[in-house]
Amino acid sequence: MSILVAKGVTKRFGGLDALSKIELDVKEKAIHSIIGPNGAGKTTFFNCVTGFYTPEEGTILVDGKNVTGLSPDRVTHLGVSRTYQNIRLFKNMTSVENILVGMHPHLKSGLIGSIIRDRRTREEEKASIEEAKRLLQFVGLRGKGDMMAMNLPYGAQRRLEIARALASRPKLLLLDEPTAGMNPSETQEMVHFIRRLRDEFEITILLIEHQMRVVMSISEKITVLDFGEKIAEGTPVEIQNDPHVIEAYLGRGAASGLGQAKTVA
Amino acid sequence: MDSPSSSPWKQPLQAGVIAGAVSVLLSLVGMVATFKDRFIISGVFSMGQVIFLAPILLMAYSLLRRTAPQSRQQVILSGLFTGLVGGVVLAALVVIGKNVDLQAMFVNSSPILHNILTFNQPLVPGLLILIAICMVMGVLASGIVLLPQRVATAIIQGVSWILLIGLMRDLIITVTSRWGPLAGLVRLFFANSGLKPLGAILLFALIAGLNYWRSGRPAPVVKPAQTKERPLIYYAKWIGLGVLLLLLPPILGIFFSDILDTVFMYILMGIGLNIVVGFAGLLDLGYVAFFAIGAYTMGVLTSPELNADPMTYWQALPFAMIACVVSGMILGLPVLKMRGDYLAIVTLGFGEIVRLLALSDWLRPWFGGSQGIQLIAQPTIGNFVLNTQQELYYLFLLGVGIVAFIAWRLRDSRMGRTWMALREDEDVAIAMGINHVATKLMAFATGALFSGIAGTIFAAKLQSVYPHSMNFLVSINVLSLIIIGGMGSIPGVFVGSLVLMGSPELLREFAEYRYLVYGALLVVMMLTRPEGLWPDARRRLELHEEELEKEAQELADAESAATETTK
Numbered sequence: 001m002s003i004l005v006a007k008g009v010t011k012r013f014g015g016l017d018a019l020s021k022i023e024l025d026v027k028e029k030a031i032h033s034i035i036g037p038n039g040a041g042k043t044t045f046f047n048c049v050t051g052f053y054t055p056e057e058g059t060i061l062v063d064g065k066n067v068t069g070l071s072p073d074r075v076t077h078l079g080v081s082r083t084y085q086n087i088r089l090f091k092n093m094t095s096v097e098n099i100l101v102g103m104h105p106h107l108k109s110g111l112i113g114s115i116i117r118d119r120r121t122r123e124e125e126k127a128s129i130e131e132a133k134r135l136l137q138f139v140g141l142r143g144k145g146d147m148m149a150m151n152l153p154y155g156a157q158r159r160l161e162i163a164r165a166l167a168s169r170p171k172l173l174l175l176d177e178p179t180a181g182m183n184p185s186e187t188q189e190m191v192h193f194i195r196r197l198r199d200e201f202e203i204t205i206l207l208i209e210h211q212m213r214v215v216m217s218i219s220e221k222i223t224v225l226d227f228g229e230k231i232a233e234g235t236p237v238e239i240q241n242d243p244h245v246i247e248a249y250l251g252r253g254a255a256s257g258l259g260q261a262k263t264v265a
Numbered sequence: 266m267d268s269p270s271s272s273p274w275k276q277p278l279q280a281g282v283i284a285g286a287v288s289v290l291l292s293l294v295g296m297v298a299t300f301k302d303r304f305i306i307s308g309v310f311s312m313g314q315v316i317f318l319a320p321i322l323l324m325a326y327s328l329l330r331r332t333a334p335q336s337r338q339q340v341i342l343s344g345l346f347t348g349l350v351g352g353v354v355l356a357a358l359v360v361i362g363k364n365v366d367l368q369a370m371f372v373n374s375s376p377i378l379h380n381i382l383t384f385n386q387p388l389v390p391g392l393l394i395l396i397a398i399c400m401v402m403g404v405l406a407s408g409i410v411l412l413p414q415r416v417a418t419a420i421i422q423g424v425s426w427i428l429l430i431g432l433m434r435d436l437i438i439t440v441t442s443r444w445g446p447l448a449g450l451v452r453l454f455f456a457n458s459g460l461k462p463l464g465a466i467l468l469f470a471l472i473a474g475l476n477y478w479r480s481g482r483p484a485p486v487v488k489p490a491q492t493k494e495r496p497l498i499y500y501a502k503w504i505g506l507g508v509l510l511l512l513l514p515p516i517l518g519i520f521f522s523d524i525l526d527t528v529f530m531y532i533l534m535g536i537g538l539n540i541v542v543g544f545a546g547l548l549d550l551g552y553v554a555f556f557a558i559g560a561y562t563m564g565v566l567t568s569p570e571l572n573a574d575p576m577t578y579w580q581a582l583p584f585a586m587i588a589c590v591v592s593g594m595i596l597g598l599p600v601l602k603m604r605g606d607y608l609a610i611v612t613l614g615f616g617e618i619v620r621l622l623a624l625s626d627w628l629r630p631w632f633g634g635s636q637g638i639q640l641i642a643q644p645t646i647g648n649f650v651l652n653t654q655q656e657l658y659y660l661f662l663l664g665v666g667i668v669a670f671i672a673w674r675l676r677d678s679r680m681g682r683t684w685m686a687l688r689e690d691e692d693v694a695i696a697m698g699i700n701h702v703a704t705k706l707m708a709f710a711t712g713a714l715f716s717g718i719a720g721t722i723f724a725a726k727l728q729s730v731y732p733h734s735m736n737f738l739v740s741i742n743v744l745s746l747i748i749i750g751g752m753g754s755i756p757g758v759f760v761g762s763l764v765l766m767g768s769p770e771l772l773r774e775f776a777e778y779r780y781l782v783y784g785a786l787l788v789v790m791m792l793t794r795p796e797g798l799w800p801d802a803r804r805r806l807e808l809h810e811e812e813l814e815k816e817a818q819e820l821a822d823a824e825s826a827a828t829e830t831t832k
Contacts, residue, residue: 052696084693090690104697115671
């Protein structure tokens with residue numbers, strides 16, 4: 001079963017093809033990585049999937065439903081959730097409130113209910129706070145619920161952002177460079193965390209990542225973009241030995257030398 | 266050129282010059298002269314003197330607080346020097362004013378001002394007294410810094426209360442006048458303006474003494490048993506406050522009830538704008554438009570001038586409310602995509618459009634043009650007409666009560682979180698599944714509704730509306746009181762309205778300098794306390810780690826119990 005299918009997705013900015021004819025197929029409950037040099041179009045692809053951008057050509061299917069051209073809130077309702085390359089939390093809200101906002105699509109209390117605070121609203125509110133606390137505990141931020149998001153340390157902010165994304169109970173979680181700015185031990189922790197995420201929540205994870213060590217150890221499948229085009233796809237081992245990829249990263253000429261040596265293991 | 270010997274004098278010199286300059290400014294704009302007859306302590310000390318001496322005291326104090334701990338002697342000397350410099354600057358103003366005709370540019374540089382600054386003495390001894398008193402201020406500041414915390418606090422409290430009580434003489438006399446023998450006792454303390462000297466000394470001793478005694482007591486230890494009583498105390502506090510609010514008009518009398526009406530009207534508007542600006546982060550500079558729409562709808566529907574079959578206040582109220590909600594959405598729709606400055610400009614335009622439409626000759630048959638609308642209906646309950654300031658106060662109170670309750674409930678709800686998320690990061694909020702169109706329109710509509718309700722009561726109170734009472738400054742007043750009180754804070758609106766709307770009415774002399782004071786206050790607030798006088802306290806969901814752990818344990822127990830029973 002494929003949870004995300006992209007068919008010939010093209011996104012242009014003026015004369016520049018940020019993405020051209022991208023084909024992608026993400027299997028359910030997989031950990032799938034998108035890699036590529038700077039400016040390859042990875043984040044642009046995320047923005048197309050989540051509805052921030054509308055691609056000029058092609059279609060994107062999430063769980064069999066066409067999401068091309070839908071607004072971001074509609075896409076979220078269909079079960080897609082994401083984090084951002086540069087952390088974008090609601091800084092002046094507490095951790096719990098951040099997560100509660102993430103739960104928004106599942107909450108039903110309306111205006112009148114909020115004002116008179118009837119039994120249903122109270123129960124929903126109580127249950128959602130409980131769930132928020134559980135999520136906090138899962139990401140290791142137990143007891144930090146009342147802290148302003150801006151006052152959390154960097155790593156905690158990353159994890160809070162993931163908790164917020166999980167709160168909407170997504171089927172597909174897009175992580176945009178989750179280990180950016182982390183030291184090796186934090187990175188290692190994040191790798192374990194992402195695996196645990198997939199196993200416990202049974203969701204599909206699509207991630208953009210720069211650190212090769214992370215990508216190779218975590219991914220079941222890797223797609224490589226360069227200048228808006230897909231140049232390779234396969235398992236970590238296949239990608240490591242792909243001459244196109246080596247060329248894209250190290251330049252022409254390096255591919256032949258490295259291909260023979262096969263030092264990357 | 267910072268030689269070690271000169272550096273200790275540099276900062277006091279700066280502080281003194283700044284303090285002196287502020288005093289000179291306050292003198293030249295006329296505040297000192299305006300307040301010369303407003304005595305704090307009758308015949309001894311007037312508000313005018315407070316105005317030109319306070320900057321020196323405050324500057325000296327803040328300087329001494331900022332600088333690193335010094336020897337006792339140094340503190341006193343720098344306080345003294347700051348006062349000296351400030352005094353010399355003020356004295357220079359008098360000398361220049363006496364010799365050069367400054368009045369062409371500064372109308373207030375008059376002999377009256379010079380007499381105040383020289384304490385009604387001949388020039389030379391007067392100037393010496395002025396400088397000496399300024400130096401005393403500096404020494405006082407260093408005294409506050411040097412004295413033990415407990416004594417200093419007691420003195421500061423005493424002086425502040427004396428200032429407040431002296432200024433509020435009229436209010437206090439009016440309120441207590443009907444208390445029989447107590448009224449006579451209270452009167453003993455007061456002169457025709459301000460406190461009697463002896464009364465002031467007695468009061469100071471009382472307040473400072475009380476404060477000293479209280480701060481000396483050990484902090485009460487909270488026993489576990491006390492926590493059980495807390496809900497009771499909590500409710501008792503609210504009920505007490507409610508009873509006090511209900512009793513205010515008969516206690517205060519007509520004049521002060523009128524001030525209270527104004528304060529509450531602005532609270533009503535402030536709570537509405539607080540939703541738009543404070544919660545949802547949509548800067549609305551044309552907020553007066555909805556106030557106008559509420560007032561004019563009430564006018565058009567209930568005035569026999571324009572209407573063959575006028576409605577009563579209560580019949581027209583729902584229509585006015587609907588009109589406000591609809592107009593809030595109409596404003597909201599075109600500005601959905603705008604943020605920040607652009608939004609502010611468009612809303613500002615909207616406010617002006619509404620005012621100009623009301624003023625226009627074109628719509629005169631409906632809105633009365635510059636003549637406005639008269640004979641607007643007053644609210645009735647049965648056969649009883651609410652028409653005095655005291656009676657209308659209850660209508661404002663009811664409105665504020667309902668609106669504050671709604672705002673408070675909305676803030677702590679899904680809706681409130683949605684607004685805040687939109688304020689914090691619109692793109693991300695949308696990506697979280699929030700429908701920004703509905704959410705923004707809801708904020709505009711709610712804000713408009715609250716302001717419109719204020720407008721209807723305003724129209725009923727005056728029984729007339731005029732386009733000129735719907736000017737831009739109303740929007741600015743409401744915005745300022747939110748900023749002073751604390752963005753997004755509901756109690757902040759009450760405090761802001763009392764400070765900005767109440768105090769200028771109580772100190773009538775201030776009215777002339779209202780916007781000068783607003784401006785200064787806003788700048789000072791932004792620099793020293795950007796979160797406002799009463800900032801929004803975030804809800805505490807998890808106060809104690811132990812509680813959380815206990816909860817988790819209980820949860821786990823319950824789960825295991827559940828699995829056992831299923832087996």
